[in-house]
Amino acid sequence: MTSTTTATARNTLGVAVIGTGTMGADHVRRIDEVVSGARVMAVADPDEARAKGLAAGIDGCTAHADATAALDAPGVEAVLIASPGPAHEETLLAALDRGLPVLCEKPMTPDTAGALRVLEAEQAHGTRRIQVGYMRRYDTEYAQLKQVLAAGELGRALMLHCRHRNVSVHSYFTEPMLINDSVAHEFDAARWLLDQEIAAVTVLRPTPSRHAAAGIGDPQLVVFETDAGVLVDVEIFATAGFGYQVQAEAVCENGTARIGEAHGLLTNTAGRWGGPIAQDYIARFADAYDREVQAWVDATRRGEVTGPSAWDGYAVAAACEAGVEAQRTGQRVAVEMVDRPAFYR
Numbered sequence: 001m002t003s004t005t006t007a008t009a010r011n012t013l014g015v016a017v018i019g020t021g022t023m024g025a026d027h028v029r030r031i032d033e034v035v036s037g038a039r040v041m042a043v044a045d046p047d048e049a050r051a052k053g054l055a056a057g058i059d060g061c062t063a064h065a066d067a068t069a070a071l072d073a074p075g076v077e078a079v080l081i082a083s084p085g086p087a088h089e090e091t092l093l094a095a096l097d098r099g100l101p102v103l104c105e106k107p108m109t110p111d112t113a114g115a116l117r118v119l120e121a122e123q124a125h126g127t128r129r130i131q132v133g134y135m136r137r138y139d140t141e142y143a144q145l146k147q148v149l150a151a152g153e154l155g156r157a158l159m160l161h162c163r164h165r166n167v168s169v170h171s172y173f174t175e176p177m178l179i180n181d182s183v184a185h186e187f188d189a190a191r192w193l194l195d196q197e198i199a200a201v202t203v204l205r206p207t208p209s210r211h212a213a214a215g216i217g218d219p220q221l222v223v224f225e226t227d228a229g230v231l232v233d234v235e236i237f238a239t240a241g242f243g244y245q246v247q248a249e250a251v252c253e254n255g256t257a258r259i260g261e262a263h264g265l266l267t268n269t270a271g272r273w274g275g276p277i278a279q280d281y282i283a284r285f286a287d288a289y290d291r292e293v294q295a296w297v298d299a300t301r302r303g304e305v306t307g308p309s310a311w312d313g314y315a316v317a318a319a320c321e322a323g324v325e326a327q328r329t330g331q332r333v334a335v336e337m338v339d340r341p342a343f344y345r
């Protein structure tokens with residue numbers, strides 16, 4: 001946003017972006033260039049040079065090494081958290097303490113103990129403040145699949161076959177993160193698509209790929225059951241190398257529905273045919289992130305909270321906890337959840 005637009009900026013939502021790595025930087029660009037009704041007023045990252053570099057390109061934006069300093073910066077009215085999952089709880093609690101609305105990147109917290117503390121703090125605050133960044137709910141294809149399932153023409157859903165393939169992952173990725181950073185999306189998507197909770201998780205492993213990082217059995221097959229008896233299988237392959245692919249097929253009583261195959265332009269040439277494959281989530285889910293952040297800004301400016309809630313964040317954390325235990329033990333692990341408070345109904 002340039003200084004010539006600051007007059008209109010007075011009516012816009014001042015956002016602090018916490019964490020300025022891959023997603024934080026992309027969200028800053030999105031708020032600055034794509035989304036209407038918001039401006040970035042502060043960024044924070046312990047890597048202060050990174051935060052300063054990003055802030056330098058945005059009129060009126062301050063850079064901080066500490067997240068709470070960014071929450072208290074002039075003009076900040078809302079927070080977008082894009083630090084790694086284990087750092088989310090501290091910033092969420094600080095934001096709730098200040099009554100600030102939050103869009104928190106997934107996972108809300110990697111563990112249920114942290115998620116429950118967040119639920120308690122939000123309820124103590126008295127009104128909902130948190131949206132969790134499960135952006136697939138804003139993806140056109142996922143929305144179409146949900147619509148098809150809800151319409152009922154295909155009959156009752158019996159199974160979902162899902163594939164989640166990344167080119168590679170961050171150097172700090174661990175084996176539990178296959179579940180609580182990557183499969184977390186599949187837990188949320190399945191809960192949302194089917195309107196059911198996850199009941200139990202089993203993890204199966206082939207002999208790992210020779211490209212798997214040390215200490216990570218990659219890929220894995222994560223099979224989960226919902227409380228209404230739908231079976232979901234997820235191939236999670238974090239070092240697939242060739243591209244970023246997220247696919248889902250619903251198998252129903254009267255037919256099937258599949259998403260994630262479209263690669264845009266298909267070409268035929270001597271002896272082969274094909275098209276491009278996205279290389280990362282920034283490309284594959286660009287529209288979904290744009291819609292997600294725009295919806296958050298619009299709802300926040302109306303004084304509302306929409307989208308995936310802190311309860312959804314907790315429910316996914318509970319499924320992830322069972323998934324990590326299943327991964328560790330090779331056993332089928334039941335998902336344990338507290339009763340849903342009336343506050344989240």
Ligand SMILES: NC(=O)c1ccc[n+]([C@@H]2O[C@H](COP(=O)([O-])OP(=O)(O)OC[C@H]3O[C@@H](n4cnc5c(N)ncnc54)[C@H](O)[C@@H]3O)[C@@H](O)[C@H]2O)c1
Binds near residue numbers: 020023046082084
């Ligand atoms: N929705 C999606 O599709 C999607 C895609 C990628 C990442 N994510 C999520 O976004 C978050 C960030 O992931 P990323 O890939 O950008 O990671 P990243 O490693 O690229 O960036 C994280 C940044 O946060 C900073 N940081 C670390 N601790 C911090 C703290 N306490 N306060 C502020 N900043 C801190 C790091 O220095 C780094 O710059 C994670 O929760 C991840 O799961 C979501």
Ligand SMILES: O[C@H]1[C@H](O)[C@@H](O)[C@H](O)[C@@H](O)[C@H]1O
Binds near residue numbers: 166169182183185281
């Ligand atoms: O943090 C990222 C992000 O959530 C992506 O959407 C997912 O595909 C990756 O597996 C995960 O590591």
